[in-house]
Amino acid sequence: MSWQATVVTLFPDMFPGPLGQSLAGRALENGVWSCRTEDLREHGLGRHRAVDDTPFGGGAGMVIRPDVADAALAATQAGANIPRVYLTPRGRPLAQADVRRYAAGPGVMLLCGRFEGVDERFLQARGVEQVSIGDYVLSGGETAALVLLDACVRLLPGVMGSEQSGVEESFSDGLLEYPHYTRPAVWDGHEVPEVLLSGNHAAIARWRQAQAEETTRERRPDLWSAWLARKNGNRTEAV
Numbered sequence: 001m002s003w004q005a006t007v008v009t010l011f012p013d014m015f016p017g018p019l020g021q022s023l024a025g026r027a028l029e030n031g032v033w034s035c036r037t038e039d040l041r042e043h044g045l046g047r048h049r050a051v052d053d054t055p056f057g058g059g060a061g062m063v064i065r066p067d068v069a070d071a072a073l074a075a076t077q078a079g080a081n082i083p084r085v086y087l088t089p090r091g092r093p094l095a096q097a098d099v100r101r102y103a104a105g106p107g108v109m110l111l112c113g114r115f116e117g118v119d120e121r122f123l124q125a126r127g128v129e130q131v132s133i134g135d136y137v138l139s140g141g142e143t144a145a146l147v148l149l150d151a152c153v154r155l156l157p158g159v160m161g162s163e164q165s166g167v168e169e170s171f172s173d174g175l176l177e178y179p180h181y182t183r184p185a186v187w188d189g190h191e192v193p194e195v196l197l198s199g200n201h202a203a204i205a206r207w208r209q210a211q212a213e214e215t216t217r218e219r220r221p222d223l224w225s226a227w228l229a230r231k232n233g234n235r236t237e238a239v
């Protein structure tokens with residue numbers, strides 16, 4: 001059976017969207033994965049198919065009703081064994097470890113929020129994980145869901161070339177990648193770092209490692225601290 005993405009959303013036309021192109025699109029055509037949507041609106045209540053209501057306790061915005069969300073979830077018939085994920089800026093940050101876990105299983109069920117959010121009782125009672133893709137605010141969970149799916153699909157067997165596993169490994173070793181250069185050797189007066197033209201593979205590997213470490217230290221002090229801690233066998237705050 002292929003890896004199955006099930007997306008509960010008010011905007012089903014946004015899927016597969018950009019994932020219908022390029023490598024993910026090819027994999028979709030080849031049945032490596034599938035993308036089903038469940039339109040939350042179809043489970044709305046009354047003549048206006050209302051999916052939301054005002055928040056208890058007052059305040060701005062509207063909240064997705066738990067009964068409506070649950071009806072949509074039930075309609076997906078997504079197995080209880082597949083992870084349920086609600087995309088929200090309140091969630092824990094999505095990490096490559098999560099992506100690996102999702103990709104290794106049978107699929108994911110993604111709930112895309114709009115408005116202020118989804119009734120917390122539904123999320124708790126139905127075992128829905130809450131995940132964010134970064135510290136900025138999107139207008140809805142749909143684009144975040146596309147990001148999550150892109151990250152998963154590229155890990156599915158046969159989606160990317162054999163070089164893929166290596167590329168993934170270089171991030172999971174905890175450092176940002178070294179910079180890349182190609183022809184021409186001189187462009188607009190700018191030269192390629194000399195070591196890369198030396199043919200000295202050991203020297204190139206050392207240079208790339210040093211570049212990866214320097215870039216990580218400058219741009220991602222959080223990753224750098226974690227990397228140092230791991231390198232030092234997690235002896236606390238030694239460096």
Ligand code: 6GU
Pocket residue numbers: 086087088089131132133134135136137138139140141144
């Ligand atoms: Cl998952 N949803 C929304 N609406 N905004 C976000 C996000 C998710 N992750 C970061 N910002």
